Amino acid sequence: MSQDVTRIVVFDTTLRDGEQAPGFSMDVAAKLQMARALDALGVDIIEAGFPIASPADSEGTRQVAAAVTRPVIAALARCRPQDIEEAGRALEPAKRRRIHTFLATSDLHLERKLRITREACLDAIVSAVRLARQYTDDVEFSAEDATRSDRDFLCRVVEAAIREGATTINLPDTVGYTVPDEIREFFSEIRRRVPNADKAIFSTHCHDDLGLAVANSIAACEGGVRQIECTINGIGERAGNASLEEIVMALRVRPDRFPFDTGIVSEHLFEASQLLSRLTDEPVQSNKAIVGRNAFAHEAGIHQDGMLKDARTYEIMRPKDVGQSAEQLILGRHSGRHAVARRAEQLGLALTPDEIAEVYHAVITMGEHRKSIGDNDLRRMVERVRTGHTTPA
Numbered sequence: 001m002s003q004d005v006t007r008i009v010v011f012d013t014t015l016r017d018g019e020q021a022p023g024f025s026m027d028v029a030a031k032l033q034m035a036r037a038l039d040a041l042g043v044d045i046i047e048a049g050f051p052i053a054s055p056a057d058s059e060g061t062r063q064v065a066a067a068v069t070r071p072v073i074a075a076l077a078r079c080r081p082q083d084i085e086e087a088g089r090a091l092e093p094a095k096r097r098r099i100h101t102f103l104a105t106s107d108l109h110l111e112r113k114l115r116i117t118r119e120a121c122l123d124a125i126v127s128a129v130r131l132a133r134q135y136t137d138d139v140e141f142s143a144e145d146a147t148r149s150d151r152d153f154l155c156r157v158v159e160a161a162i163r164e165g166a167t168t169i170n171l172p173d174t175v176g177y178t179v180p181d182e183i184r185e186f187f188s189e190i191r192r193r194v195p196n197a198d199k200a201i202f203s204t205h206c207h208d209d210l211g212l213a214v215a216n217s218i219a220a221c222e223g224g225v226r227q228i229e230c231t232i233n234g235i236g237e238r239a240g241n242a243s244l245e246e247i248v249m250a251l252r253v254r255p256d257r258f259p260f261d262t263g264i265v266s267e268h269l270f271e272a273s274q275l276l277s278r279l280t281d282e283p284v285q286s287n288k289a290i291v292g293r294n295a296f297a298h299e300a301g302i303h304q305d306g307m308l309k310d311a312r313t314y315e316i317m318r319p320k321d322v323g324q325s326a327e328q329l330i331l332g333r334h335s336g337r338h339a340v341a342r343r344a345e346q347l348g349l350a351l352t353p354d355e356i357a358e359v360y361h362a363v364i365t366m367g368e369h370r371k372s373i374g375d376n377d378l379r380r381m382v383e384r385v386r387t388g389h390t391t392p393a
């Protein structure tokens, strides 16, 4: 890898933004288990919860803060004293703590939701960052709905937050509205216009309403962002957040395009994805990139033949690099002879060319009625062919 690779900080919000999505809530024990998996995965920051939201949220944050000591533990707080005090209390056991305070800055949110003026918004941000700094030196400020905020006002907000001691400035695409070129220019412009911009790390937090969260997060890095907020399996409000596993592997597979890397141990990605699915009882979409059941599965005969000759013909990364099992040649209606022979061989059943032809025929026929064909099905077929009963079950 070349010398000029920039390290991107991975801020995981599976336990906060992800957990607050319908169907994904986790109790304290589940949060702890997930936090340990995120630690093993190598994330830099774990956002453990929104302590003012409920006693369970506060307790979950506290227990994660006490149990997981390598990453920074972050807690969310609105720009209100009670929120920040509660976040500070919940983070007490943490070895390294961050208070993440936020307020919307778009006129739409200020006028229609919060019913406050821009000046009142600015005052609340200044007071909140100042108060948060009394609990920790590591303070993040987020301008909710930043990508739809007035640029001049947003520049004033960012400058003030940094002046008060915010060390990370997160500018979320809260509603998943932006596109890659736009967010790249957005961050370049804000960083160019804010006089003290060099005193903070800029962060992106993208939602996937248009399926662009990962592309937007990477484009934001090209605009000078050094922290990405993301979640395992892309879970989160509505269509979800940027998916951690997709960002990590896009950067790793295309270093020729993206001079960025993360500290993630990619071999643990599949395990973390599966754990989250079990804890929340929500399946992972089978064709989900990187961690889906089919992400490395091949059924079409032409693809299976290519895979057996050289896996690079149909794979841009190795399944084992993300913790998935190697060579998943699925037997079914679309399979090829080579895959049938290879699977039989793996089961200890060396077939003659004539047997291969017959077993292959049986696989194709069974595949008409069945979604997939397992090892036991294949064993039975071989037995039938060898005993002369060639009619498939």
Ligand SMILES: [Zn+2]
Binding pocket: 017, 174, 205, 207, 236, 237, 241
């Ligand atoms: Zn969000």
